[in-house]
Amino acid sequence: MSADLAIGIDIGGTKVAGGVIDVGGQVLVRARRDTPHRSKSPDVVENTIVEVVDELFAAVGRERVEAVGIGAAGFVAADRRTVVFAPHLSWRDEPLQENLQRRIRVPITVDNDANAAAWAEWKFGAAQGESHVMIVNLGTGIGGGIVTDGRLQRGRYGIAGEFGHMQVVPNGLRCECGNRGCWEQYASGNALVREARGIIAANSPVAANLLASVGGDPADLTGPLITAAAQAGDQTSIELLAELGNWLGVGIANLAAAFDPGTFVVGGGVSAAGRLLLDPARESFRRQLTGRGYRPEARIVAAQLGNEAGLIGAADLARLERSGEPS
Amino acid sequence: MSADLAIGIDIGGTKVAGGVIDVGGQVLVRARRDTPHRSKSPDVVENTIVEVVDELFAAVGRERVEAVGIGAAGFVAADRRTVVFAPHLSWRDEPLQENLQRRIRVPITVDNDANAAAWAEWKFGAAQGESHVMIVNLGTGIGGGIVTDGRLQRGRYGIAGEFGHMQVVPNGLRCECGNRGCWEQYASGNALVREARGIIAANSPVAANLLASVGGDPADLTGPLITAAAQAGDQTSIELLAELGNWLGVGIANLAAAFDPGTFVVGGGVSAAGRLLLDPARESFRRQLTGRGYRPEARIVAAQLGNEAGLIGAADLARLERSGEPS
Numbered sequence: 001m002s003a004d005l006a007i008g009i010d011i012g013g014t015k016v017a018g019g020v021i022d023v024g025g026q027v028l029v030r031a032r033r034d035t036p037h038r039s040k041s042p043d044v045v046e047n048t049i050v051e052v053v054d055e056l057f058a059a060v061g062r063e064r065v066e067a068v069g070i071g072a073a074g075f076v077a078a079d080r081r082t083v084v085f086a087p088h089l090s091w092r093d094e095p096l097q098e099n100l101q102r103r104i105r106v107p108i109t110v111d112n113d114a115n116a117a118a119w120a121e122w123k124f125g126a127a128q129g130e131s132h133v134m135i136v137n138l139g140t141g142i143g144g145g146i147v148t149d150g151r152l153q154r155g156r157y158g159i160a161g162e163f164g165h166m167q168v169v170p171n172g173l174r175c176e177c178g179n180r181g182c183w184e185q186y187a188s189g190n191a192l193v194r195e196a197r198g199i200i201a202a203n204s205p206v207a208a209n210l211l212a213s214v215g216g217d218p219a220d221l222t223g224p225l226i227t228a229a230a231q232a233g234d235q236t237s238i239e240l241l242a243e244l245g246n247w248l249g250v251g252i253a254n255l256a257a258a259f260d261p262g263t264f265v266v267g268g269g270v271s272a273a274g275r276l277l278l279d280p281a282r283e284s285f286r287r288q289l290t291g292r293g294y295r296p297e298a299r300i301v302a303a304q305l306g307n308e309a310g311l312i313g314a315a316d317l318a319r320l321e322r323s324g325e326p327s
Numbered sequence: 328m329s330a331d332l333a334i335g336i337d338i339g340g341t342k343v344a345g346g347v348i349d350v351g352g353q354v355l356v357r358a359r360r361d362t363p364h365r366s367k368s369p370d371v372v373e374n375t376i377v378e379v380v381d382e383l384f385a386a387v388g389r390e391r392v393e394a395v396g397i398g399a400a401g402f403v404a405a406d407r408r409t410v411v412f413a414p415h416l417s418w419r420d421e422p423l424q425e426n427l428q429r430r431i432r433v434p435i436t437v438d439n440d441a442n443a444a445a446w447a448e449w450k451f452g453a454a455q456g457e458s459h460v461m462i463v464n465l466g467t468g469i470g471g472g473i474v475t476d477g478r479l480q481r482g483r484y485g486i487a488g489e490f491g492h493m494q495v496v497p498n499g500l501r502c503e504c505g506n507r508g509c510w511e512q513y514a515s516g517n518a519l520v521r522e523a524r525g526i527i528a529a530n531s532p533v534a535a536n537l538l539a540s541v542g543g544d545p546a547d548l549t550g551p552l553i554t555a556a557a558q559a560g561d562q563t564s565i566e567l568l569a570e571l572g573n574w575l576g577v578g579i580a581n582l583a584a585a586f587d588p589g590t591f592v593v594g595g596g597v598s599a600a601g602r603l604l605l606d607p608a609r610e611s612f613r614r615q616l617t618g619r620g621y622r623p624e625a626r627i628v629a630a631q632l633g634n635e636a637g638l639i640g641a642a643d644l645a646r647l648e649r650s651g652e653p654s
Binding site for chain 1: 412414420459471475480481482485486487488489490492493494495496502504505509577580582584585586587588589615617618623
């Protein structure tokens with residue numbers, strides 16, 4: 001049987017998720033391992049990746065897999081081998097491809113996770129047929145990716161798409177990247193949880209539902225819990241998502257000023273909030289877009305591939321790299 | 328004689344400048360008309376353009392001109408015919424190409440002035456050979472342009488590159504575009520003059536040199552006068568340019584986070600300040616760039632084509648459009 005499949009791996013802060021993907025972007029088999037909660041060390045993550053890949057090899061047969069694509073939440077060099085900087089993983093100049101290639105005997109390519117997700121949403125998801133796409137992935141931070149005329153825009157050194165580290169507030173909140181006022185400090189899963197804990201810490205009665213949802217311990221609060229509370233009608237949670245959506249629209253208007261895409265795709269865990277997030281984002285975008293009313297305006301749409309966009313895109317990008325096709 | 332030349336026109340707030348350009352980007356003949364200081368009406372500007380073009384036709388012979396390119400300080404639609412919005416010219420949905428084509432019997436193309444300048448600096452100027460270029464043109468406002476792999480990035484609707492209208496200060500200074508906190512309110516020629524007048528209005532003794540340079544009337548203050556004072560050693564003017572450079576670096580770091588270019592070209596009238604502007608900008612950029620120290624950093628260089636970049640680029644883009652070559 002010929003090699004007609006690819007494996008995609010998505011490295012998160014607390015898990016490694018993998019899938020076997022066919023050329024149509026379908027996920028045929030899935031595997032997943034949690035990584036120890038506080039361990040962001042490359043060794044632990046690499047061991048976990050190898051375990052996940054081996055499980056997927058066993059499921060479909062190694063000979064059917066032509067390439068393995070890794071989506072990493074960090075700045076990946078233009079050679080698509082090295083993670084040069086990863087604020088949320090504490091990695092520096094990590095030779096991820098080389099370390100893994102010794103242990104996985106199928107060609108490996110590394111991409112930024114949001115670039116991979118952007119590629120997947122353009123090729124198989126919410127932005128099919130769009131000539132100018134930008135993705136904004138709201139997870140722990142904000143990941144971003146740009147696809148123009150069917151090509152992923154990686155920049156001169158491979159690090160394009162780090163929208164989350166554009167400054168939106170001078171002298172603003174400190175970011176994991178070391179700077180202040182980065183967009184992701186105002187419009188990400190971390191920002192949502194931080195704001196909710198802030199309301200609880202202020203002993204506000206409006207936080208009663210949220211506090212009850214975690215049995216009184218704010219440390220247990222998570223983005224999905226806040227989203228669930230909002231969807232159940234908790235007004236405070238609805239307002240928190242609207243505030244986040246407001247900042248999302250501001251940043252999207254900035255990106256539209258610079259790049260004028262036809263479609264913004266909003267993905268990542270926080271996007272599960274759906275219209276509770278996207279409606280305020282669209283309103284804010286319409287108030288903020290320069291020249292509004294005198295220009296065509298980009299659509300803001302929800303991602304379609306959910307939390308599998310990263311691994312689907314990583315797999316497809318690795319397959320294209322292997323076969324010499326453009327991406 | 329075959330048509331081997333193109334005319335480029337640059338529309339500014341108070342003048343129309345034109346030139347006849349050869350295929351090597353050389354300006355062979357120049358013409359220039361002032362427009363009435365407060366008149367930004369399309370009629371007046373269009374009449375002036377026709378006069379300038381006719382003067383250039385007369386100089387080289389109309390039969391040698393294969394195309395006319397107009398660089399306009401506004402949002403130009405993707406059809407390269409219509410100026411949909413121009414904050415500094417007060418134009419709305421202006422059918423510039425159609426109006427001019429009736430009066431100028433050589434094919435006309437309209438481009439955004441900063442896009443035209445970006446093209447010229449990439450093809451003939453400071454960014455030759457660079458795969459990923461962004462230009463930041465500091466004039467009345469901030470114009471911008473992106474050239475990637477030898478193609479001008481116009482965006483989905485033609486309006487990419489409006490870097491000056493990215494918000495850098497929430498609830499900040501009001502902009503001509505109608506928004507608040509736009510980058511160009513902090514890093515443009517207008518910003519420089521406004522800040523200088525602010526120091527004078529505060530009756531500060533540190534403004535004595537500046538005030539003397541305009542005979543005591545702050546209304547006569549201009550960007551070039553402030554730059555000249557700084558170059559003559561006036562400390563206040565040096566500090567004003569450094570403040571502007573600081574904001575320039577902040578915005579450039581934001582653009583680098585999103586697009587990761589290899590070279591930023593700083594052009595426009597204010598860039599005549601040279602190192603008094605660019606050194607503070609480079610310092611600020613290095614403090615602000617996310618992941619700094621762990622990634623290759625873009626160069627920040629001065630434009631080489633001065634205030635003729637726009638007309639050189641507009642002419643070359645019109646010629647390429649006419650001949651069906653990519654741009």
